[in-house]
């Protein structure tokens with residue numbers, strides 16, 4: 001169990017990071033700290049907070065008697081316990097590894113951009129990572145400091161990881177065009193307000209050139225200015241890497257303090273990640289839909305069909321085409337049109353009117369998912385609230401529109417819930433970010449292998465948009481889609497619809513898993529689920545001390561144990577079918 005106490009609304013995103021990682025957590029208030037015992041396992045403090053003297057003493061006792069403490073974005077008056085003090089300076093910077101072999105710092109494979117919190121100075125603790133200036137990489141001090149007071153363990157992270165992750169994912173509020181990439185690869189200043197106008201990651205520091213395959217063929221998606229075919233792009237999901245840093249800190253602190261942590265694996269059947277192919281109907285050409293249906297049947301996958309009300313387009317799908325999409329097992333979703341040149345407009349009432357129109361036209365009862373035409377966007381989180389009002393549970397708008405900002409302009413491949421940074425409130429919509437539009441045409445197809453690997457590393461979603469019209473008219477785009485589907489399968493991904501990703505993500509969050517200590521032996525796991533669910537994996541990171549887990553049983557029946565690495569630490573994975581209600585797992 002992770003007890004979470006936050007200061008500042010954006011720092012509350014710590015709750016979402018821990019929940020998405022499949023860890024059990026609860027919110028605590030400062031007065032609760034007095035009764036904290038090591039049975040709580042981990043205390044996570046997020047934001048620039050300060051505890052009263054008696055609360056400081058309570059936390060010190062908790063750690064010294066075997067609890068794990070992680071603080072990010074501030075030291076909360078716990079400098080002695082954390083072995084670190086804060087340093088003055090501007091917020092943000094780049095986190096770099098100092099001890100790259102340590103389980104926490106080994107997550108940092110390149111400088112990680114942070115936007116909140118600042119540097120630390122290690123006193124009695126040991127620095128694992130440093131914080132540098134954004135432009136010069138000059139040192140500002142320490143970023144991650146570990147310490148071992150008494151029986152427990154602590155990790156202090158100077159930067160505010162939750163607030164930084166939220167900032168990268170939401171971007172800035174959009175009221176005007178964003179600044180284009182100085183190298184001309186991403187002219188986002190095109191007069192169309194869309195999600196990539198709000199990107200806060202840096203063109204200069206957060207994009208990467210990846211190795212190009214020797215046999216890489218020419219394609220329109222290659223940029224002549226880069227003869228090697230390797231345009232800088234957002235090839236790393238920076239927000240996911242920051243999450244990983246925080247999660248490794250939590251797991252390491254628990255491990256060092258002698259605590260076993262249990263988390264619910266990201267996907268069923270021990271899948272490393274899932275893939276998503278979505279389509280945007282745009283011109284609404286019936287024949288394009290038929291071609292796409294044939295291709296998907298050939299590939300043997302189901303996809304998500306975002307359908308648009310396009311008053312300036314002469315074409316319409318026949319009702320029978322909508323029926324074929326549904327009968328093919330595909331998801332019919334909404335493609336909200338807020339692009340004035342195509343007859344659309346931005347506004348809550350326009351969204352509602354268009355949704356009603358496409359429902360009537362297609363015979364759909366409603367939509368689980370939406371993607372906006374041209375990835376149109378204004379403001380910060382208002383649109384998420386409109387979706388909630390419309391009963392739409394998943395969104396796909398956070399993605400690239402230009403060659404030089406493909407990949408992860410909003411830093412993530414995970415299905416994530418937005419929080420309103422101003423209030424700290426969770427918004428009940430799942431964002432499923434998009435990495436590419438029409439491989440071959442707008443970006444070289446080989447880039448797909450990078451995002452499939454990133455999805456595996458972070459257990460996220462590799463999401464590719466292919467417009468039906470390009471599949472209908474461009475054989476090379478067809479080839480790119482089919483090759484991407486094959487590659488995903490080879491790398492262990494299943495291809496799901498956005499509705500399936502939404503349903504699983506919500507379902508998984510309802511599974512509870514608690515570690516119940518037992519005197520003189522390994523703890524017991526208690527799992528609860530409001531509905532039966534097949535093939536769920538539980539990852540157990542083991543404590544540094546004690547006998548390793550060698551057997552697990554539920555109701556007297558043995559569960560197969562798989563040894564693995566999780567959050568940078570040795571772990572065992574248990575995969576089992578969960579019946580409705582409560583399941584108790586005994587470990588030995």
Ligand SMILES: [Zn+2]
Nearest residue numbers: 280282373374
């Ligand atoms: Zn569109």
